[in-house]
Amino acid sequence: MRSRIATAMAWIICxxxxxxxxxxxxxxxxRQSMNEVSEQTxxxxxEVLRRGEVMVEESxxxxxxxxxxxxxxxxxxxxLMQMINIxxxxxxxxxxxxxxxxxxxxxxxxPPTIGFGFxxxxxxxxxxVRVRTSVDLEVGSGKRFIVLERGxxxxxxxxxxxxxxxxxxxxxxxxLYSRSGQTALASxxxxxxxxxxxxxxxxxxxxxxxxxxxxxxxxxxxxxVAYAAVPRSYLMARLxxxxxxxxxxxxxxxxxxxxxxxxxxxxxxxxxxxxxxxxRRREFVLxxxxxxxxxxxxxxxxxxxxxxxxxxEPGLSPALFIxxxxxxxxxxxxxxxxxxxxxxxxxxFIKQHPDAYLSVNLSPSDLHSGTVVDQLRHLIETPGIExxxxxxxxxxxSFLEPTKADHTIQRIRQLGIRVAIDDFGTGxxxxxxxxxxxxxYLKIDKVFVDAVGTESMLSQLALHLIGMxxxxxxxxxxxxxxxxxxxxxxxxHGVKYAQxxxxxxxxxxxxxxxxxxxxxxxxxxx
Numbered sequence: 001m002r003s004r005i006a007t008a009m010a011w012i013i014c015x016x017x018x019x020x021x022x023x024x025x026x027x028x029x030x031r032q033s034m035n036e037v038s039e040q041t042x043x044x045x046x047e048v049l050r051r052g053e054v055m056v057e058e059s060x061x062x063x064x065x066x067x068x069x070x071x072x073x074x075x076x077x078x079x080l081m082q083m084i085n086i087x088x089x090x091x092x093x094x095x096x097x098x099x100x101x102x103x104x105x106x107x108x109x110x111p112p113t114i115g116f117g118f119x120x121x122x123x124x125x126x127x128x129v130r131v132r133t134s135v136d137l138e139v140g141s142g143k144r145f146i147v148l149e150r151g152x153x154x155x156x157x158x159x160x161x162x163x164x165x166x167x168x169x170x171x172x173x174x175x176l177y178s179r180s181g182q183t184a185l186a187s188x189x190x191x192x193x194x195x196x197x198x199x200x201x202x203x204x205x206x207x208x209x210x211x212x213x214x215x216x217x218x219x220x221x222x223x224x225v226a227y228a229a230v231p232r233s234y235l236m237a238r239l240x241x242x243x244x245x246x247x248x249x250x251x252x253x254x255x256x257x258x259x260x261x262x263x264x265x266x267x268x269x270x271x272x273x274x275x276x277x278x279x280r281r282r283e284f285v286l287x288x289x290x291x292x293x294x295x296x297x298x299x300x301x302x303x304x305x306x307x308x309x310x311x312x313e314p315g316l317s318p319a320l321f322i323x324x325x326x327x328x329x330x331x332x333x334x335x336x337x338x339x340x341x342x343x344x345x346x347x348x349f350i351k352q353h354p355d356a357y358l359s360v361n362l363s364p365s366d367l368h369s370g371t372v373v374d375q376l377r378h379l380i381e382t383p384g385i386e387x388x389x390x391x392x393x394x395x396x397x398s399f400l401e402p403t404k405a406d407h408t409i410q411r412i413r414q415l416g417i418r419v420a421i422d423d424f425g426t427g428x429x430x431x432x433x434x435x436x437x438x439x440x441y442l443k444i445d446k447v448f449v450d451a452v453g454t455e456s457m458l459s460q461l462a463l464h465l466i467g468m469x470x471x472x473x474x475x476x477x478x479x480x481x482x483x484x485x486x487x488x489x490x491x492x493h494g495v496k497y498a499q500x501x502x503x504x505x506x507x508x509x510x511x512x513x514x515x516x517x518x519x520x521x522x523x524x525x526x
Contacts, residue, residue, distance in 0.1 A: 159186030347384030387416030446480025
């Protein structure tokens, strides 16, 4: 039944492992294409706005120069020369002239414009500029001009000069919009009247109206707003271009995840059988990681850790096979196996280090069943082993059923075997249950050791745990000490004992006895 469930879950994971990366790739392609096109259209609108603002500045400069000319001399030779110079000097002003009413009295364009009528004003800006948005100056080719009038003088601007940019982008619509006149001053390509509401708001940004992506750039000093728009077809083309790159990557990633999921599922379904076979063949071995008094470097004990070398194959991590043993009801066999191995190794260790101890890990099910008490009794009845040389390590998870666990722990302590809470701080009980537990050692988990001396909350919590353990007269052992700075910090805050790669890795008993005859450790380089 479990095998079928695991297989079904594996196939579900396989499906999601393909679908999710593809969806993620599609999303990234869509987002990247939108970002790219948004940046492009925003840049186009910004350039059109820049040209519009330069046109406004040039017009204002022309008005300021011409305003110094008395009205009765507005068409004098000197004034006409000044108009010509202005028209030649300014990039966007095609002509400059003097008007009475809507009639041209004189201009930089010469006699053909004399007496020419511009027609009615379309709107007037807040600065008093009278604007005619589409005037035929009768200069041929049917061109129409924007005519701006103030103080009796006019300037003529060709809309084409404002928009002679991005000419190779045939599918782009660009233009300048006047908020005062609520009309487009110059436009090239499509202009959707529904855009007017957004243009009137004069807020920089990008929006999609269902058929176009439109970028808006508004002037801070004048009432003009520039826009650039690309059609949906252009967006789709860019999306396809990104999808061609992203989707294959997503597919490859999905296939890799699927293969990993199938491998893990196969491993999970076959692992219980492999564990039973390995127990029967006695393939598991115990390695021992020294527990050290940090001040002196003296070894006070060693923790027995289960390893599975698997011959020529890569060894499997205990983080994988121990939970599987728990799940499939094999953990009791592992505990019995470890205690038998300990019975062989401990006498040699104790003979060389009579004041040290060996610690062995017990599972929650060991405490709940209670059979481990008899197994521990047989262990300390082994010649060369005394109860003071053995420590039983239990995790906080063992106290999910506190009544059974506490009773078993009391029986273990009655044998003279000391008890340590392992990985403290990661379980459910932590601070609330600590005061009610009758134990001898407190082993603080590596996750807290990694945080010591930092500004994180875990560092503060580690100090709090240490303080509580000290006040309760518990022996503290910190796990996973890897740097000299961590060791120094812990010593400064009252911790005497530690284990970790700073001192030594877990090793077979023969190697431990051969290398550590003096039982004194110096920290290894980190």
